[in-house]
Amino acid sequence: MSDLYCVFGNPISHSKSPVIHTAFARQCRQDLRYEALLAPIDGFAASVRTFIAAGGRGANVTVPFKEEAFRLATRLSVRAELAAAVNSLRFDGAEIVGDNTDGAGLLRDLLVNLACPIAGRRVLLLGAGGAARGVVAPLLEQRPATLVIANRNVSRAQELVQCFAASASASLLCPGGYPELAGQSFDLVINATSASLAGALPPLPAAAGIFAPASLAYDMMYGKGDTPFLAFARAQGVERLADGLGMLVEQAAEAFHFWRGLRPDSTPVIAALRARSEAGPAG
Numbered sequence: 001m002s003d004l005y006c007v008f009g010n011p012i013s014h015s016k017s018p019v020i021h022t023a024f025a026r027q028c029r030q031d032l033r034y035e036a037l038l039a040p041i042d043g044f045a046a047s048v049r050t051f052i053a054a055g056g057r058g059a060n061v062t063v064p065f066k067e068e069a070f071r072l073a074t075r076l077s078v079r080a081e082l083a084a085a086v087n088s089l090r091f092d093g094a095e096i097v098g099d100n101t102d103g104a105g106l107l108r109d110l111l112v113n114l115a116c117p118i119a120g121r122r123v124l125l126l127g128a129g130g131a132a133r134g135v136v137a138p139l140l141e142q143r144p145a146t147l148v149i150a151n152r153n154v155s156r157a158q159e160l161v162q163c164f165a166a167s168a169s170a171s172l173l174c175p176g177g178y179p180e181l182a183g184q185s186f187d188l189v190i191n192a193t194s195a196s197l198a199g200a201l202p203p204l205p206a207a208a209g210i211f212a213p214a215s216l217a218y219d220m221m222y223g224k225g226d227t228p229f230l231a232f233a234r235a236q237g238v239e240r241l242a243d244g245l246g247m248l249v250e251q252a253a254e255a256f257h258f259w260r261g262l263r264p265d266s267t268p269v270i271a272a273l274r275a276r277s278e279a280g281p282a283g
Ligand code: NDP
Pocket: 063, 102, 105, 126, 127, 128, 129, 130, 131, 132, 151, 152, 153, 154, 156, 192, 193, 194, 195, 196, 197, 200, 201, 202, 203, 220, 221, 222, 244, 245, 247, 248, 249, 251
C-alpha cells in the first residue's frame, strides 16, 4: 500500500501541494499518495488524529492552522520553534513532529533560483503575520546589512523585532509604520502581507523610492500576472520581480526531505507549474 500524506487547510481546493508532491514522488521513485483535505475551522486536531488512524505518515499544514499545528506537535524542530508555527508534520509512532519549511523555501528561492544574495544587503520585509515570522530567522542567518520590518499594525512588527533582536547579527529594525519608510531604499523588498490576496497594495509611500537600483521585488503571493505589489514595483522601474511560486515549491521540497530523507529537484516542477499558470513574474 502507498504511504499516505496530505495537506490540511481551510479553504484547500486551490492548493497546488498535491501536484507538487506527486511530481516529487514520481521523480524520487517513492510510493506515496498525497491528497488535499479540508479540515473544519474548529476541527483541525481531530482531522489530524483521524488521518493518523487511517495510516497517514505526514502532512502539510496551511492557512489557518499553522499555529494550531505548532501547539499540536509533541516535538519541534528549532526553526519551527523560532517561527512559532508549523507547516509540516511527521507522524513517528506516538510522536507528532513539527517543522517549518517556509523560511528555508524562501531562502532557497532567493539564493539559488533567483541568484539574489542577502549578505550585506538592505532588506525590507513587509508584514508581521505567520509567513513573515517564519522567514525572519533564516533571513538574519544570511547576515544582511539591515533587516527592516514594516507592518500596518505597528505593534505587531515591533513585537517581531523584539523576539529576534537578541539573536540578530544584523541590524533589525522596525521603522514605526509604512510612512516612516519614506527616504529609505532597499536591495530586496519582500511582500509577506496577504494584501495581494485581496487585490490590495500595502500602504507604501508612493514617491519614496524604496527600491534601490537593481533591487529585487518579491511577493510571497503567486498567480497569473503581476500582483498589485509587483505591478507597483514595476511602475517604479524595478526590473527584477518574482512571485512566491518558487518559494511554494521549495518549501514543499524541504517538507519532502523531512518526510522521506530525499531531496527532489525542484527546477522542473517550478517550470511545469509556471507553464500551467501561463507564466507570472520570475527573475
Ligand atoms: P497572516 O494572516 O498571518 O498575516 C497577514 C499579514 O498581512 C499581516 O501582517 C497583515 O497586517 C498584513 N496585511 C493584510 N492585508 C493588508 C493590507 N491591505 N495592507 C497591508 N498589510 C496587510 O498571513 P500569512 O503571514 O500566513 O500569509 C501572508 C502571505 O504570504 C499570504 O499571501 C500567503 O499566501 C503568502 N504565503 C506564501 C507562501 C509561499 O510558499 N509562497 C508560504 C506562506 C505564505 P496587520 O498585522 O496589520 O493586519
